[in-house]
Amino acid sequence: MKDWRYWVARQRGTLLAAGIFVAMFILYASRHPAGFSANVVQTAANKGVLLAFVAMAQALVVITSGIDLSVGMIFILTNCLASWIAFGSVMQTALGVAAVLLAGLACGTINGLIVIYGRLQPIVATIASGAVFFGIALALRPQPGGQVNPDLADALTGRVFGVVPASILVLLAVVLAVWVPFSRSLTGRAAYAAGSSEIAAYMSGLPIQRAKFVAYMLAGLLSAIGGLFLTFFTYTGEAAFASGNTYTLYSIAAVVLGGVSLYGGSGSAIGAIFGALAFRTIGDLLFVFDFDPLWQPLFQGMVLLLAVSLSSIGLLQVRNRLEWFG
Amino acid sequence: MTDTTPVSSRGLGRLLAAVDPAVATSFVCILGLLLVSSFYSANFLSPEYLLQQLKVASFLGIIATGMMLVILLGQIDLSVPWSVAVGGMMSCALAAHGTAGQVFAIPFGVLCGALIGAVNGVGVAYLRIPSMIVTLATNAVAQGLMVVYTGGFSPQDSASAAMRYLATGFLIRGLPNAVVVWALIGAAAVFALTRTVLGRVVYGIGNRERAAYLSGIDTRRTVMIAFAISGALGAFGGVLLAGYASKAAQSMGDAYLLPAIAAVVLGGTSILGGKGSYLGTVAGVILITLLQSILSVLQIPEFGRQIIYGAVIIAMLLLYGRGAKQRQ
Numbered sequence: 001m002k003d004w005r006y007w008v009a010r011q012r013g014t015l016l017a018a019g020i021f022v023a024m025f026i027l028y029a030s031r032h033p034a035g036f037s038a039n040v041v042q043t044a045a046n047k048g049v050l051l052a053f054v055a056m057a058q059a060l061v062v063i064t065s066g067i068d069l070s071v072g073m074i075f076i077l078t079n080c081l082a083s084w085i086a087f088g089s090v091m092q093t094a095l096g097v098a099a100v101l102l103a104g105l106a107c108g109t110i111n112g113l114i115v116i117y118g119r120l121q122p123i124v125a126t127i128a129s130g131a132v133f134f135g136i137a138l139a140l141r142p143q144p145g146g147q148v149n150p151d152l153a154d155a156l157t158g159r160v161f162g163v164v165p166a167s168i169l170v171l172l173a174v175v176l177a178v179w180v181p182f183s184r185s186l187t188g189r190a191a192y193a194a195g196s197s198e199i200a201a202y203m204s205g206l207p208i209q210r211a212k213f214v215a216y217m218l219a220g221l222l223s224a225i226g227g228l229f230l231t232f233f234t235y236t237g238e239a240a241f242a243s244g245n246t247y248t249l250y251s252i253a254a255v256v257l258g259g260v261s262l263y264g265g266s267g268s269a270i271g272a273i274f275g276a277l278a279f280r281t282i283g284d285l286l287f288v289f290d291f292d293p294l295w296q297p298l299f300q301g302m303v304l305l306l307a308v309s310l311s312s313i314g315l316l317q318v319r320n321r322l323e324w325f326g
Numbered sequence: 327m328t329d330t331t332p333v334s335s336r337g338l339g340r341l342l343a344a345v346d347p348a349v350a351t352s353f354v355c356i357l358g359l360l361l362v363s364s365f366y367s368a369n370f371l372s373p374e375y376l377l378q379q380l381k382v383a384s385f386l387g388i389i390a391t392g393m394m395l396v397i398l399l400g401q402i403d404l405s406v407p408w409s410v411a412v413g414g415m416m417s418c419a420l421a422a423h424g425t426a427g428q429v430f431a432i433p434f435g436v437l438c439g440a441l442i443g444a445v446n447g448v449g450v451a452y453l454r455i456p457s458m459i460v461t462l463a464t465n466a467v468a469q470g471l472m473v474v475y476t477g478g479f480s481p482q483d484s485a486s487a488a489m490r491y492l493a494t495g496f497l498i499r500g501l502p503n504a505v506v507v508w509a510l511i512g513a514a515a516v517f518a519l520t521r522t523v524l525g526r527v528v529y530g531i532g533n534r535e536r537a538a539y540l541s542g543i544d545t546r547r548t549v550m551i552a553f554a555i556s557g558a559l560g561a562f563g564g565v566l567l568a569g570y571a572s573k574a575a576q577s578m579g580d581a582y583l584l585p586a587i588a589a590v591v592l593g594g595t596s597i598l599g600g601k602g603s604y605l606g607t608v609a610g611v612i613l614i615t616l617l618q619s620i621l622s623v624l625q626i627p628e629f630g631r632q633i634i635y636g637a638v639i640i641a642m643l644l645l646y647g648r649g650a651k652q653r654q
Contacts, residue, residue: 067458120643121597123402123458124587128639131584135632142629241580249462262456294478298470305449305463312453324454325535325545 013259014271020257021278028281031288038163044281045165046157046233052171052276053226054247055254056179057219059272062255064212065195065264066115066122070130071223072248074107076239077137078227083146083237086228093149101224107133108220112213130244137239144238146231153232167229171273174225178218179269187211195264253304254279256311279303348594351645352609356616363620370620377502383615384508385493385563385570386585387608391515392443392559393586394607395552398519400532400599401450401457403556405442406586408468410579413439413561414568415472421486431486435565436558442468443557447550457553472576481574489569504566511559516604528552532599588639589614597643 008015025044029036054071061068078100085096111129115122160166182188190211193201201208226247231237258275260267283300287293318324363370389406396403403409417435420427442464449460485493495503519525527548530538539545563582568574593610595602617638621631 069458114640114644118640118644120640124591124597125640125643127584127587128636128643131632131636131639133636135629135634135636138629138632139627142627242577249466252459252462256459262459294474295470297473298467301463301466301468301470305460305467308455308459308463309449309453312455322536322539325539 011268011271013261013267014274017258017271017274017278021274021281024278024281024285028285028288031285033288038159042157042159042165044284045168046229047284048277048280049167049171050226050229050233051247051250051254051280052273053174053222053229054251055258055272055276056174056269057222057226058248058251058255059258059260059267059269060182060191060215060222061122061219062260062262063195063264063267064191064215065198066212066215067252068111068126068216068219069123069248070107070111070126070133071219071251072244072246073130073133073137074104074220074223075227075230075247076244077107077133077140078104078224079230079234080137080140080146080237080239082228082231083148084140086152086231087147087149093152096149097152097228100228101221104220104222104224104227105217106220107223108217111220112216115216116209116213130248134239134241134244137244141237141239144236146237148231148235150235153235156229156232170229174222175270175273178222182214182218183268187214191215192265195261196266249304250276250279250300253300253307256304256307262308262311346594346603346606348592349603349606349609352592352594352606352613356609356613359613359616359620363623366624370623377500377505379615379619380612381502381504382619383611384502384504385567386582386589386615387508387611388511388566389560389563389582390586390589390607390611391511391604392556394590394593394595394602394604395515395528396457396556397587397590397595397597398528398532398599398602399549399552400535401549401553402587402597403443403446403461403553403560404458404583405446405461405465405468405557406560406583407577407579408465408472409439409442409557409560410564410567410582411472411574411576412442412468413564414574414578415476415481415483415564416561417489417565418481418483418485418568418574419475421489422483428486428488432488432492432562432565435568436562439561439564440554440558442561443554444550446557447553450553451546451549476576480576484573485569485571489565490572491569493566493569504570507566511562512604512608519604524548524551529600532596532601534600584635584639585614585618588635588642591639592642 029040032040034040054075057071058068081103082096082100085099086093087096111126114120114125114129118125156166156170158166160169187207187210190201190206190208191214193204193206194208194211198208254276255272256262256275257278258267258271258273260272282303283296286296286299360370369375389410393403393406413435416438417431420434421431445464446457446461449455450457492503492507497503497506519528527538527543527545530541530543531545531548535545564574564579567578589610590602590607591597591610592613593602593606593608595606618631621634626634
């Protein structure tokens, strides 16, 4: 086989997700009353990018065959925190943004500590830590409110050169600054190996503990970037329990659509980004086809259920029935 | 005389060995909580207060029973919030349709929950999707269905008389019906887990599904039944909650997911499955309910309660819920 065929085989999930997104977006834009204009793209990008950051966070952890059910709550917590500190002069805003990112990193570190070094089941541990994060968010913002540096917010949610949405550029920058170095490092390879076969990775002397720990840490950081963007988008902080849960749920949907295996070891954060954008676009399709918005939660739930059911198609290829039982 | 002493001491030793340290810790924590709070106010030790707590605990207890069954399999049911809400809403909805509706309100609500559970079961057992994912997805679908059904507003139907009687009435003087219902469900759960094939198979699957399968058991059917029961019990909890508040609400189940998992885990049931006793779950349910009640009596605000909740669960898990260390 030629090199590019290996590459295609490995990136199949990501390419499929990108394909679904492009198809859905063309359908969406063609039905949209304003057509394929810079405005439509900007609005869609801003909505999609919020989920894309959280989905990236989830993807990092899922690759190591873990799960982080607190990403939505870190997203909400950092949103509330940003509405307190990310404004004022240029210096104050910069410090505020840095503090918000550090807070996200700290949340991720706590998750990593209790899951990896505390050896707790990630599902229960991150639900519980999510409750703590939500409690802190509620303490910060009992009522919705606060503010954010309007210049920065407008710049990052606006357009560059009048056409390209700035949020997409930030997303690209984050991919280049976080995902690319991570996936090419020893730690990143160990994260894939740990998800694929932990015993084999351990026997090969890979630093699996560190890899998983870093995955949870970066998940916190990426959720915080998402939370920061939510603040730029809404200009306020709000400790909304339902919204945090929704983002956690949708992050899993995006990861599944993005071709990241729920058992770990395959897929990429880029796939998860396309999964997030596709999931958002599918949800918005209902609007351009003039359905009642009431149907949206049901529709998105069905898409998620269908996507996870399709992921079980590999069962048909199993030769030995015992492999069903892991 | 000479040979009775060793026998009784051996019996005592066996009894001590049979008591799970986690269950014992939970009961000690319950006593500790009551003792500490009694310094704050003597009312915490009054029979009225304790009975009231037991009544509140019974809703969580019923929901946690289903959760325990699923956790014993080594799975988890994250569809509890909307199983509860569907149970409450659907039973209230049917109760609005005349006498027949009143009669069938409770079974209908429970049946809807069982359906949600069955979908979970098919996903987990036959499609082999991780339970966490498929239950999250059915939770989203159930929520979507209810949003469409109610039009996004709080439903106006009120609970039937039977639901209210079950949740708030007194069949026996002084003993709330909800507690009796929990006791009956608990007794059935204990019987099923310790004396029936289904129960033993549940423990077997939780330990190693492969081994259970090779022993000639239809493990997939058992997993599916367990999820259906969990959904049904969640919905029944919702039916009782709707009876308690005399109507159903959109977010009535949100407050039950974490407490249900916490109660089961604090009661010493292994989150990895295969190990745990119903007595532990009872202890966990009472512990969580007391903790909630005391935090609200002390007027700790909502954010503080969330933080304490999460922290207590993590701390308890770190004490005895840890996984095995990587082989060195």
